[in-house]
Amino acid sequence: MESSREDVTVPLMDHSPDWVEYACGGGAAFFNIIITFPLHKVIFRQQVFGISGNSAFMQVKKEGLSQLYRGVLPPLLQKTFSVSLMFGLYDQYSRILRSNCPFIPQSATLHAAAILSGTTEAILVPFERVQTILQDQRRANRFSNTIHAFRVLRMYGIGEYYRGLTAILLRNGPSNAVFFSLRGKVNSVLPEAKTSARKVRNDFVTGAVTGAFISTVWYPVNVVKSRMQSKIGGEFRSFVYTFKQIYKERNCRLRNMFLGVHLNYSRALISWGIINAAYEILKNCFMQD
Structure with a gap:
């Protein structure tokens, strides 16, 4: 990543191999998931059941340490590949569009590249789907592990892997466009980094602020996505139908669609701070080699 204060997007690095962007994004996401998964589990409980943060925390605590990382494999795989694609495809789509549509x-080219990269990430929906059902304590005894969950879903047909696809498409593409637009702008208003330590700090703050903003704005979409994906078998309900159902259950108050948002943006601050800082560190390592 270039350190220029004027950059407002991820630069298109013609001088680096294509795989560098994928490797840096994937590596950054891997470290992030290992650190933040327990907090994500608490937030998920709030999204699905509409309970307080303390109640969700007590549920997770009662299940014990042995269950703390239950379901970590799907998000580890999904997020690692997703962020890898997010950065890698954004760079490649940008090059393609600039070359063919000068x-x-x-x-406009960079926004289109961001939306395309986010849309392509949707191929990883099955991992997010399995993650959702493994985090639902109502089915704690039904699935022994990730592979077992995949096998059970297969019995309902391939379409069962893709419940919640509409919500994910509504989230991924637009949020990617906002991320790559805001990322450089946030960094440009921070004090200039004159040391390596301050650069890491700036990269963390940039990712944290950008990620927390996006995570908060798209939180209701994730609430609907979690509800859609927590169901196994039966009729496929649309995004609009599910949104209306949850909205009604929560006393027709938009504020209640944001239950859990405080923990969510706290997690996003940490997660995207880690991802952005780790991405830049890995990038510098690869570029030096």
Whole structure:
């Protein structure tokens, strides 16, 4: 990543191999999931059941340390590959669009590349789907592990892997566009980093602020996604139907669609701070080699 204070997007690095972007994004996401998974589990309980943070925490605590990382494999795989694709495809789509459509304004090209990369990430929906059902304590005894969950879902047909796809498409593409637009702008207003330590600090703050903002704005979409994906078998309900159902259950108050948002943006601050800082560190290591 270039250190120029004027950059407002991820630069297109023609001088680096294509795999570097994928490797840096994937490595950063791997470290993030290992650190933040327990907090994500608490947030998930709030999203699905509409309970307080303390109640969700007590549920997880009661289940014990042996269950703390139950279901970690799907998000570890999904997030590692997802962020890898997010950075890698954004870079490649940007190059392709700039090369083949030079008449399109650069800002439009980069937004289109971000949306395309986010849409492509949707191929990983099955991992997010399995993650959701493994975190639901109502089914704690039904699935022994990740592979078992995949096998059970297969019995309901391939479509069962893709419940919640609409919600994920509504989230991934637009949020990617906002992420890559805001990332450089946030970094540009921070004090100039004159040392390596301060650069890491700036990268962490940039990722944290950008990620927390996006996570908060798209939180209701994730609430609907979690509800859609927590169901196994039966009729496939649309995003709009599920949103209306949850909205009604929560006394028709938009505020209640944000139950759990405080923990969510706290997690996003940490998660995207780690991802952005780790991405930059890995990038510098690869570029030096």
